Amino acid sequence: MAVRAEARPVEVVAASRPRDGFRSVVGVVGSLVPALLVLIVLTLLQQAAPAIKQFGLKFLIDTDWNPVTDTFGALPAIFGTVATAFLSLALALPVGVAVAVILAEPGHTRIRGIVGTGIELLAAIPSVVYGIWALYVLAPWSYVHLEVPISEHVTFIGWLAAPATRSLFNAALVLAVMVLPTLTAISRDVIKAVPRGMKENAVALGATWWETTRRVILPSARAGIFGATILALGRALGETIAVTMVIGNAYVIPHSIFQPAYTLASVIANEFTEATGTIYPAALIELGLVLILVTLIVNVIALLLVHSTSREARLTA
Amino acid sequence: MNRNNRRRYASRTSLGVMYALTVLALIPLGLVLWFTIAKGLPSVIHPQFFFNSELPPCEPSCPSVSDAGVGHAIVGTAIMVGIASLIAIPIGILGGIYLAEYGIARWASWVRLACDVLVGTPSIAIGLFIYAFLVVPFHHFSALSGAVALAVLMLPIVARTAEGAVSLIPNGLRESGLALGLPRWRVSLQLILPAAAPGVITGALLSVARAAGETAPLLFTAFGAHILVLNPNSPMQALPMTVFRDALLPYKSLQAQAWGAALVLIIMVLGINLVSRWILRRQIALAGQL
Numbered sequence: 001m002a003v004r005a006e007a008r009p010v011e012v013v014a015a016s017r018p019r020d021g022f023r024s025v026v027g028v029v030g031s032l033v034p035a036l037l038v039l040i041v042l043t044l045l046q047q048a049a050p051a052i053k054q055f056g057l058k059f060l061i062d063t064d065w066n067p068v069t070d071t072f073g074a075l076p077a078i079f080g081t082v083a084t085a086f087l088s089l090a091l092a093l094p095v096g097v098a099v100a101v102i103l104a105e106p107g108h109t110r111i112r113g114i115v116g117t118g119i120e121l122l123a124a125i126p127s128v129v130y131g132i133w134a135l136y137v138l139a140p141w142s143y144v145h146l147e148v149p150i151s152e153h154v155t156f157i158g159w160l161a162a163p164a165t166r167s168l169f170n171a172a173l174v175l176a177v178m179v180l181p182t183l184t185a186i187s188r189d190v191i192k193a194v195p196r197g198m199k200e201n202a203v204a205l206g207a208t209w210w211e212t213t214r215r216v217i218l219p220s221a222r223a224g225i226f227g228a229t230i231l232a233l234g235r236a237l238g239e240t241i242a243v244t245m246v247i248g249n250a251y252v253i254p255h256s257i258f259q260p261a262y263t264l265a266s267v268i269a270n271e272f273t274e275a276t277g278t279i280y281p282a283a284l285i286e287l288g289l290v291l292i293l294v295t296l297i298v299n300v301i302a303l304l305l306v307h308s309t310s311r312e313a314r315l316t317a
Numbered sequence: 318m319n320r321n322n323r324r325r326y327a328s329r330t331s332l333g334v335m336y337a338l339t340v341l342a343l344i345p346l347g348l349v350l351w352f353t354i355a356k357g358l359p360s361v362i363h364p365q366f367f368f369n370s371e372l373p374p375c376e377p378s379c380p381s382v383s384d385a386g387v388g389h390a391i392v393g394t395a396i397m398v399g400i401a402s403l404i405a406i407p408i409g410i411l412g413g414i415y416l417a418e419y420g421i422a423r424w425a426s427w428v429r430l431a432c433d434v435l436v437g438t439p440s441i442a443i444g445l446f447i448y449a450f451l452v453v454p455f456h457h458f459s460a461l462s463g464a465v466a467l468a469v470l471m472l473p474i475v476a477r478t479a480e481g482a483v484s485l486i487p488n489g490l491r492e493s494g495l496a497l498g499l500p501r502w503r504v505s506l507q508l509i510l511p512a513a514a515p516g517v518i519t520g521a522l523l524s525v526a527r528a529a530g531e532t533a534p535l536l537f538t539a540f541g542a543h544i545l546v547l548n549p550n551s552p553m554q555a556l557p558m559t560v561f562r563d564a565l566l567p568y569k570s571l572q573a574q575a576w577g578a579a580l581v582l583i584i585m586v587l588g589i590n591l592v593s594r595w596i597l598r599r600q601i602a603l604a605g606q607l
Contacts, residue, residue, distance in 0.1 A: 022502035026415035027424070029408055033473055034431035040438070040446045047449045098338035117594070118343050124590045125349055126530025128557040129579045132564040133349050136356070136572075177345040184342070208328035231437065238439025240533040241561055265441045265533070272445070272537050285445055292442040299437040303430060 041296070044289045051282035059286060065251045065267075067275070072283035074290060079253045080261035081291070084168055084243060085236035087257065088175035093229060095176075096183030100225075101213060103184070104191040116188075123181035131245035134174040139165050139246050142173055147258045163258040166248030171261070174242050179232040186231060190224030190309055191217060227305030234298040238291060240265035264291040350583070357580025360573045367391065371543045371559070371574070385570060387578045389545040393460065393553040397539060398528050400464035400549060405471035406521050412472070413479025413517070414505050420484070429480075432473035443469050444534035452538060460546070460553035463539025470531060471524035478520020482513040515600035522593040526586045532557035556582045 045052075051059065055072060062073020103116050147163035147170075154160045194217050202212040218225070248260020249270060264287045275281040360366055369386030412432075416425055443466055451462035486509050494504035510517065532555075535541075540552040541562065556578050563575035 020501055022500070022505065023415075023419055025502075026411050026505075027419065030412040030415035030425070030428045030476070032408060033412060033428055033435055033476065036469060036472070037431050037435055037438075039450075040442065043446050043449050044442065047445075095338045095342050098335040099342050102335050102339045115339060115343065118346055121587060121590060122342075122346050124526060124530075124586055125346075126532075126557055126582055126586055128530065128532045128560045129349065129353060129583050132560055132575055132579050133352055135564060137348065137352050180342055208324050210328035210331040211324070213331075234437045238437070238441070240439065240441040241557075245561070245565065265439055268441050268445065269533060269536055272448075273540070285449070288439075288442045288445045291439055295437060295439055295442075296434060299434045300430070303433050 037296075041289075041292065044285055044292060048282050048286035048289045050278050051286040054279060055283075055286075059283070060290070063253065067271075067277075067280050070277070070279045072279070072286075074264070074287055076251050076253050077262050077264045077267050077287060078290065080168060080247065081237055081263040081265070083257070083261070084172045084175055084247070084263060085233055087169065087172035088179060088236050089229060089233055091172065091176035092180050092183055092232065096180050096228075096232075097187055097218075097225060099180075099184045100187035100191055101217070103188045119181050119184050122177065123185075127178070127239060127241045128245075130174055130178055131242040134170065134242055134246045138174055139167075139170040142170050143167075151256075151258060159256045160258065161256045163256075164248065164260055166246055166260050167258045168247060168254055168261040169257045171243045171247035171263075172257075174246060175236045175239055178239060178242065179236050182232045182235055183228050186228035186306060187221070187225045190221045190228065190306070193224070193309075194220050221309070223305055224309035227302045227309065230298055230302035230305065234295045234302060237298065238265060238295045240269050244269050264288070353576065353580050353583050356573075356576040357578075360577025361580055366574075366577055370545050371554075371563075371571075385574050387556065387559050387574060387581065389542065390554040390556045390559040390578060391581065392545060392547070393539070393542070394529055394555045394557075396547070396549060397460050397464045397467060397535070397553065397555060398525055400461065401467035401471055401528055402521070402525055404465065404468040405524065406475055409472050409475025409521075409524070410479045410510070410517060412476035413481075413520075414483055414510070416476065416480035417483035418501075418505055418509075420480070429477075432477050435469075435473040436477070439533075440470055440531055441533040441536075444537050447534065448537040458538060458540035458552040460539050460549040460551065463535045463553065463555070464549070466534035466538045467528040467531060470534060471528050474524040474527060475520050478523065479513075479517045482516025482520065483509055485516065486512050515596050515603075519593040519597045519600075522589050522596075526589040526593075529589075530557055530582060530586050532561045556585075 051072065055062070059072065059074055060078065061075055062071070063075045064071045064073045065076070066072075099115070099119060103112055103119075105112070143163060143165045147167065151161050151163045198216055198220060199212055202216045207215070243263055244266035247263060247266060249262055249266060250260035251262050251267070252260075254261045268284050268288055268291075272281065272284050275284055363386075365384055366386045366388075368388045369384060370389040371385060371387065412428070416429055416432075419425055420429070447462050447466040447469070451465060452458055455462075483505075490508055490512060491504055494508045495501075499508070535555050535558055539555060539558070541558045542552050542554045546553045559578040560575045560582065563571040563578070566572070
C-alpha cells in the first residue's frame, strides 16, 4: 500500500473522499467507447440476421456470390482478405524491423528524427491517396518490372503465373507500404525498451553489432515485434479503399497471386449502395460482421502481446 | 583472426543492408508526394478548381477541364469534419481525463483496451454500423450521419492522446490544487487540462487529419453529391470520395480532377500533421524548462 501511495498520491486522496461526482461523469463518458464497440457488433449482427438464418455456416465456405439468384458465399472474399494481408506482412516485416532497429540505435538523433517523422507521415497519408497512386503509378510499374519478369522466370510455380495490372499482389504491395508505420513505430518502442545492460553485456563479451542485434536485442523484443506484426495484420485485414482500387474486384479464388481477387471490405465498398432486397444487403453486412469479428480478435491478441512486453520491459529495466 | 574478420564483415554488411532497407522504406513517401504533386498541380492551379462544383463526364467534347472543380467537396469535408469534431473532441477529452486521472481502476483498463481496439476497427464496418443506426431509421443518406461515423473514428484517437498528455502533468500541480481545497473537477478541468492543452490539441488535430482523409465510412452515410450542399441533413460530397469515385472513371478530365483533389487532401492532412508535431515539440521544450 505504501508503494502504491507513493506512485499515485492522487488515488489516495480520491479514495478518502466519500463521493466523487466528477469521477462518475468522466467514467460514464469514457465508458461510451466500450459501449460503442458492443453496439457496433450487435447492430451488425442484427442487420445480418436474415443472411445468417438463410445460409448458416455454409456462408463461410460457399464460393458463389450471385445477387440475381440470391446465393451468397463469402469464401473468395475471405481468401482474398487473408491472402493480401499475409502477403503484405511478408513484404513489410523485414523492412519494418530493419527500420525499427536503425531508429532505435543511439546517436545521430537529428537524422533518425527525420527518418522517424518520414515513416510516421507514411501513416498520415489518406488511404484513398495511396489508392489513386497505386492505381496509376505502382500497379503499372509492378506489372512491368515485377509481375511479368517473375512469371516469365519462375514458370514452374503455378501461383506466380498470368500477370495482370490489377491483382492480389499489387494490392498486397500497397498494403505493405500502408502497414509499415504501424510495424515500425511499435517495434522501435519495444526494441528501445530492451534494457541497456543486456546490450552492454553482449558488447563487453566481444559480440559485434550484428551479433548483439540478432542474438540479444531481437530475441528479447520478439514478443513485442510479434504483437506489432499482428496489429499490422489487423490494419491490413480491414483496409478498404486502396485495396478496392487495385485488387481488380473479381469474386473468385484466383489461381495466381498476379490475378485479380476481392476482399471482404472491397465487396462491401463496391456493392453496398446498390444492394436491394433483404438478403443481398444482409449478406454484405454479414461480410462486415466476419471482418469486424476477425479484426477484433486479432487486435485484442496483438494489444495484449504488446502491453505484456512493455510491462515486462518496465519491470526488468 | 580470420574468423574475427568474417564476423566484423558480417556485422558491417548487415548494418548496411538495414540502412538500405530504411532508405527503401522512405521511397514510397517520396513517390506518393511527387506523383500527387506532379499530376495534381495542373488541376489545382486553376482558381475555379476550388470554387466550382463537379462537371458531369463530358468527353470527348468537354467545354474546358478548368471549369470543373471540387469546391463542393471541400465545403462538404469541412462541414462533416467540423460536426464530427464537435461531437468527438469534447467526449474524447473527458474520456482521456478519466483514463489519465482514474486510470488505475480496473474498468479504466477495459476502456483503454476498447479505445485501442476501436482505433483498429475497419472504418468500412463503422460505415455499415452508422448506416444501420442513422440512415435506415431516417430513410435517407445525410452529411450528419457521415459526421457521426467520422466522430466514432476520431473518439478513441482523441481519448488516448488526451490521456497521454494529461498523465504527463506532474502530480505536484494536482496536489497543490487539491491542497487549496479545489474540487476534483476544477483541478482536472481548470488546472490540469490547460497545462496539458498542447498535447490535447495535438491529438485532436491528428484525429481531424485522420477523419478528413477517410472515405470508407462516408460511402453509405454521406453518400456524395455532384453539387454544393450546405444542409447537413442531405447527402454531401467529401474530398476523399471525389478521389475514389473520379479516379476509377474512364474520363481523363475526371481523373485529373481526382489527382487535384488528392493533392488538396494530402496538403491538408500532412499540413495538420506537421503543425501538430510542432506544437508538441514546443510543449516538450516548455516542460523541459519547468
